[in-house]
Structures are given as structure tokens and as C-alpha cells.
Amino acid sequence: MTTTxxxxxxxxxxxxxxxQPEALRAxxxxxxxxxxxxxxxxxxxxxxFRGRERLVIAASGSSRHAGLAAEIMFEDMAGLxxxxxxxxxxxxxxxxxxxxxxxxxISQSGETADTLAALREARAxxxxxxxxxxxxxxxxxxxxxxxLPTWAGKEKAIPATKSFTTQLATLxxxxxxxxxxxxxxxxxxxxxxxxxxxxxxxxxxxxLPAWEAKAKELAGQFSSAKTLLYLGRGIHYxxxxxxxxxxxxxxxxxxxxYPAGELKHGPNALVSQEAPLVIxxxxxxxxxxxxxxxxxxxxxxxxxxxQNAQMVALVTEGDTAIAEITPHTFAxxxxxxxxxxLLEVIPLQLLAYFSAILRGIDVDNPRxxxxxxxxx
Numbered sequence: 001m002t003t004t005x006x007x008x009x010x011x012x013x014x015x016x017x018x019x020q021p022e023a024l025r026a027x028x029x030x031x032x033x034x035x036x037x038x039x040x041x042x043x044x045x046x047x048x049f050r051g052r053e054r055l056v057i058a059a060s061g062s063s064r065h066a067g068l069a070a071e072i073m074f075e076d077m078a079g080l081x082x083x084x085x086x087x088x089x090x091x092x093x094x095x096x097x098x099x100x101x102x103x104x105x106i107s108q109s110g111e112t113a114d115t116l117a118a119l120r121e122a123r124a125x126x127x128x129x130x131x132x133x134x135x136x137x138x139x140x141x142x143x144x145x146x147x148l149p150t151w152a153g154k155e156k157a158i159p160a161t162k163s164f165t166t167q168l169a170t171l172x173x174x175x176x177x178x179x180x181x182x183x184x185x186x187x188x189x190x191x192x193x194x195x196x197x198x199x200x201x202x203x204x205x206x207x208l209p210a211w212e213a214k215a216k217e218l219a220g221q222f223s224s225a226k227t228l229l230y231l232g233r234g235i236h237y238x239x240x241x242x243x244x245x246x247x248x249x250x251x252x253x254x255x256x257x258y259p260a261g262e263l264k265h266g267p268n269a270l271v272s273q274e275a276p277l278v279i280x281x282x283x284x285x286x287x288x289x290x291x292x293x294x295x296x297x298x299x300x301x302x303x304x305x306x307q308n309a310q311m312v313a314l315v316t317e318g319d320t321a322i323a324e325i326t327p328h329t330f331a332x333x334x335x336x337x338x339x340x341x342l343l344e345v346i347p348l349q350l351l352a353y354f355s356a357i358l359r360g361i362d363v364d365n366p367r368x369x370x371x372x373x374x375x376x
Contacts (some may be wrong), residue, residue, distance in 0.1 A: 110138020
């Protein structure tokens with residue numbers, strides 16, 4: 001019996017947070033044969049990428065944050081130049097930006113008006129298009145040259161949780177496929193990375209109860225906060241943005257996501273006891289660039305400690321340096337730099353959930369929001 005079957009959940013959002021291991025398993029089962037990419041699944045998408053050096057990603061909301069993470073993946077692992085657009089702005093951008101790119105649209109529903117308009121504009125420009133949606137029969141999936149469905153299952157709560165993590169997983173697998181197409185990665189390397197992706201699912205499942213308890217505790221401690229600043233470097237900046245969005249839409253608390261290095265360029269003026277920092281400070285010890293980012297983030301945290309800032313940190317399991325700076329930490333299982341976001345986002349979803357519950361908010365149906373924005 002799974003955790004979701006054995007437990008009664010007060011809200012769809014919490015249930016869907018706990019359904020993420022199952023959703024990720026379904027996504028991998030669809031896209032992988034063992035630790036190998038299924039060529040039949042990625043064939044059309046790879047044709048869209050073939051011969052192209054550039055990629056435009058158009059999306060809105062949480063899907064755009066998945067796109068920001070994918071920007072780092074595609075640039076670092078596949079060697080593509082990537083531009084991430086707000087879908088609502090793409091149609092108004094000059095047609096001379098990024099000549100002859102592939103255009104990738106991301107949408108949970110596959111019906112988002114702005115993103116659908118971006119897809120149709122790309123097709124009008126005779127560009128190759130790929131759609132990542134949670135509904136294989138959606139309009140975007142039907143109209144794009146290639147469709148890569150996620151397998152999150154129906155998501156009832158308006159705040160995106162399992163649809164977001166399955167987007168990240170699908171984007172990661174697509175990046176591996178494109179990296180292989182472009183000769184940037186061997187078959188053995190792709191297989192090893194697929195194995196790493198599969199390995200984080202049981203680790204995530206095991207960590208969920210502790211993350212839930214910590215999120216509930218911290219939501220209570222920071223219930224008087226008027227604003228929160230979420231900070232991350234590199235690929236983790238995308239997750240800082242997503243964490244801030246979750247808090248805004250779920251708990252009606254002002255929050256912003258920033259690159260960690262930008263804090264001292266203005267936002268630091270906001271930092272106070274009423275404006276805590278949520279800092280993504282994980283590290284992949286096998287990646288020199290990740291280590292450098294971690295060391296810079298650690299120094300920033302020491303500087304903020306000297307300012308008496310309130311801090312919550314996401315840290316890699318076993319980290320002792322950050323425990324000396326703040327007691328408020330979520331322990332994230334160790335994995336590679338590009339897979340850490342799949343784990344990091346979940347404690348932030350839980351923090352948003354419990355912050356909303358403390359404020360008496362109907363977290364499944366936040367005010368003024370709908371699941372799919374089908375009118376521009």
C-alpha cells in the first residue's frame with residue numbers, strides 16, 4: 001500500500017505533493033526502457049531539434065520556471081543557446097531574435113491561451129515546435145510538430161505540484177536525448193544519468209515525512225513574515241522563483257525569487273526580522289561549478305548572519321557548515337546538480353501549503369486564480 005493510499009489528506013494539494021514519486025515513476029516508465037531512452041518517444045522531438053543551434057522556450061507561471069531550469073540543462077549538457085520567453089510576450093518579440101530556433105512550449109493543461117498563441121506564432125514563422133503538456137490530447141500536443149506528455153495524472157489543486165516535477169523530469173530526459181543527438185554525450189553517459197534520475201524517486205519518497213514536519217514547524221515560526229526572499233544560483237534560481245510563486249499563490253504572502261548574487265544589489269534593503277530569506281544551498285560534490293556556487297552561497301549566508309537575518313536553507317544531507325549559521329534547514333538527498341531541483345522544490349511546496357493552512361486559505365482554490373488560463 002502506498003503512502004497516498006494509506007492516508008487521508010485534508011486537501012488535494014497535499015495529496016498531490018505526496019503523489020509526486022508515483023507521478024515520476026509513471027513519467028519514467030513511459031519514456032525509458034530500463035535505463036535507456038525509448039527512441040520511439042523522442043523521435044519527433046529530435047527531428048525538431050536536428051540541425052539547430054538555438055532553442056526558444058515559451059511558457060507561463062510554474063511552467064516557465066521549469067523552462068528556466070531547462071535553459072541551464074540544455075546549455076550545459078546539450079550545448080544549445082537558449083532563450084526563455086514569457087509566453088505572453090513571445091508574439092510581440094522581434095522575428096529576428098535567435099534565428100531559426102526550435103521552439104519548445106510548456107503547459108500543464110496544453111490549453112493556456114498565451115502559450116498556445118506563442119506556439120501558433122512559431123508555426124506561422126515556420127519554426128519547428130515541441131510541446132510538453134500533461135494532456136496528450138490537448139490542443140498544444142496536437143498542433144506542435146512533436147509532443148512529449150508528462151504523466152502526472154489529473155491535478156485538482158490550482159497550485160502546480162506534481163505537474164511541475166514531471167515537467168522537470170521530462171525536460172531532463174529531452175535534454176539527454178538532444179545531447180546524444182548532438183554528440184555531446186555517449187550512450188553510456190545517458191544511461192548513467194537516467195539511472196540517477198530513477199534513483200532519486202525512492203529518496204524523495206523517504207524524505208517526504210520529514211520535510212512535511214519541518215515545513216509545518218517553519219510555517220508557524222514565520223507566520224508573521226510580511227515578505228520572503230527566495231535565493232538560488234544557477235539552475236537553483238529557477239526553483240527559488242517557483243518557491244516564491246507557490247507562496248504567493250497559495251498563502252497570499254509577498255515573495256520574490258532572486259539569483260543569490262543579486263541580493264546585495266538592492267533587495268538586501270528589505271531583509272529584516274519580518275523579511276526572512278529562503279536560500280537554496282545544496283551542492284553536488286562531484287561538480288566543481290556546483291561547489292563554487294555553494295561556497296559563494298555559504299559566504300552570503302555568513303554575511304546575512306552578521307545582519308541578524310532570519311534564514312531557512314535547503315542543504316545537502318550531511319552538511320554541517322550551514323547548520324552553524326541557521327537551525328532552519330531542509331535536508332535534501334545528495335544527487336547530481338541537474339537533478340537537485342526535482343528534490344528542492346518539494347519542501348518549498350510544503351512550506352507554501354502549511355503557510356496557507358495557517359492563514360485559513362482554501363489552498364486548492366486560491367482567490368482570483370484558475371487551473372488553466374484559457375483567455376489572454
